[in-house]
Amino acid sequence: MRYLPLHDRDRSEMLAAIGAPSVDALFSDVPADALLTEPIAELPPHASELAVERHMQRLAGRNVSAGSVPFFLGAGAYRHHVPASVDHLIQRGEFLTAYTPYQPEIAQGTLQMLFEFQTQVARLFGCEVANASMYDGSTAAWEAVTMARRITKRNKTVIADGLHPHYVSSITTMARFTQDRIDYAPPALSPDCAIAELAARIDEETSCVLVQYPDILGRLPDLAALAEAAHEKGAMLVAVVTEPVALGAIASPGELGADIVVGEGQALGVGLQFGGPYLGLFACREKHLRQMPGRVCGETVDADGKRGFVLTLSTREQHIRREKATSNICTNSGLCALAFSIHMTLLGERGLRALAAENHRLACIAADRLAQVPGVSLLNESFFNEFCLVLDRNARQVVRELAAKDVLAGVSLGRLYPGDDALSRGLLVAVTETTTEEDIEALASALEEIVA
Template sequence: MRYLPLTPADRSAMLDTIGAESVDALFADVPAEAQLDGPIHGLPHHASEMAVEKHMRRLSQRNLAAGDAAFFLGAGAYRHHVPASVDHIIQRGEFLTAYTPYQPEIAQGTLQMLFEFQSQLARLYGCAVANASMYDGSTACWEAVAMAARVTKRDRVVLSGALHPHYAEVVKTMAKFTQDEIADAQPAFQAQPDNAGLIARIDEETSCVVVQYPDILGRLPDLTEIAEAAHAKGALLVVVNTEPVALGALKSPGECGADIVVGEGQSIGVGLQFGGPYLGLFAVRDPRHVRQMPGRLCGETVDAEGKRGFVLTLSTREQHIRREKATSNICTNSGLCALAFSVHMTLLGEKGLRALALENHRLACLAADKLAQIPGVEVLNESFFNEFTVTLGTDARDVVRKLADRGVLAGVSLGRLYPQAEALAEGLLVAVTETSTEEDIDTLCAALTEILA
């Protein structure tokens, strides 16, 4: 039986109340090319439940799963091994079904987990305070920009050209509603990040400078130099990290002078999952900025009997309390993904994270060395963690498709990330993690040699 809760009269009354002529008017901000002009291609108009299941199963068989191929995709989402114990723990009923810990007396387990998560993240990022997670890395990046505007009372944002283009697009989309001025750029296709060019764009009206570490091409910018330049102009440094495993080997952003550190936590505890759900990370170095942070914080306290306990604290930042004064409209968090992150991080420990990072780097260096021996292939980077850029002498998009036909997911073409930038079309972003075996690297090199011959 179809479920139709609203009558045409109900819809008409709702549209009259909000002042919209039609339901279509509610989607006016969605570009026409992104809207469907009919049914979803490939799906039947009407079928039985069993027929739909069979059809969807046939469609799913066209997917090439990450574990079924030599896999070198990255660009913000990374394949790492997640221990089976992570999934076992997060599926315990008390974790899986809990929504949000508004009643601390019955949610001490969830609150303690989030408190431990915050503590782990603050240490990983080299910051004083972390919140209890956000939706994903790109929206966390925007929240950092909005927070910087509140702290500095300025509205000009300088984005590094080497910031992930999807993160930059989210910032620019949200800035349409806040009138923030976004100074954007494209990545300089060179071995080292263009720190001098970035610093030259900072002025006395700048609220923050947003830099990715490692950047979209896998390079490692000198954060200390950028932090000093930003602070000299009264601006904040926002550092974006899309690969938290890298911080097992690299100096933390907070140690380098970052004021706000945000990122994507998917790499630790959360599988690729065809794109989500993921986990937004957010921390600040200066505890004086804590009241300007978005999202929720879990704090440690004592109860009436003096026993240790946990509560949500400083909740006026969230839109469900004093909405007109809230710093953000975020009123929940990716709690299950944060739990997975925290469980995996606990299993690794500091030594385990460092060992994992070093193995990632070792395999990435091995892959870079072997790829550099292929005629026509050049490695762009002078330094990297587990991701680097190569140039192929031809459009990388075509090469990626041919390699996929051979069962090799070779990387992300820069032409896909920057479709309007012809100068980047020959670039291929290659990510190598502990799940990439030396045999996989040899398979990639052999297939690429054949295609480029």
């Protein structure tokens, strides 16, 4: 039974107070085609608990799990093997039920874990400091834009064409409510990252340049050259990493000159989880520490000289006045951060490098084999574990036909860039350590049947 304590009069008074004519008006920013006009047909209006459980189980049975068929989906969310010990440890009561360390004296375990997490992220990204996690990669990217504006006192953001379109969407949505100007255009099906053209868009009004590394097409942009171009104009370089395992094989963004590095931590310890919850990563130069959003945990000693952990920096709205806050993010993905940290600890530096090497080895095998299929060509000149294929026909339809053959072939660019005919033939293929050579052959054989 529904529990709705408010009466029509209560609702009318609240709507009048905020100046909205109706409850529906509160959803005016949601596209009309995304709103339901009638109840969901698959869900009955009334049933017993047992009947609902059976019905939901039948619906769930129609899903195809990532591990049950050859799986090549990526584009910002990656299937990696998560050791069973990660799930076991994060479900310990002292971690699973902890919300956030408002009272440090009784949250030492959580604070210590976040302290170690910060250290791991800072080392992974090649930066001096990192915060205690954020919501996800896309919102972390937006926070980097606002941080760069505060530091440079400029409001123009130049976005490389290879930034994930969902990240671009998050940034442009938030920029509607600020003074930030966004300079962005979708990518072309080209192996060239066009760094010179991107650098030419940087001017004296630019606060930062955002570039994904590796980018949405799997390409590896020259961050060092871009950092030099940005710094010459007084702008900052923000690097976005959606596949942190890549940093076990390629140079870190901080090492190449990035001022702020953000990313998505899902690939380590978290799992696909139907798209969330995920884990935002954020790191920067130490000189910019006080402008970094979120929270920072630090190590200290107590009155007896014993080691302890504290919240060193919390410049968010719940702790300081709104006008002085660096962010309105009011929590962090603590349990996901714990999973990330445990997985990183289990791997260690050697394990991460070995994992990255295996990802790249299998990706090279896949790229070589798939490029032999008639009607298929490999776009990339370099890549880590994800690359772009160019097909002779619409890739979105090919993905659907392959799914009917129980092969999840990848992500079509037509799905990420709907309505862009120039990109409609692009197919992103991701290969991780969970992919077998049999899976690769199954994809190649199915492609040969469909594309040829």
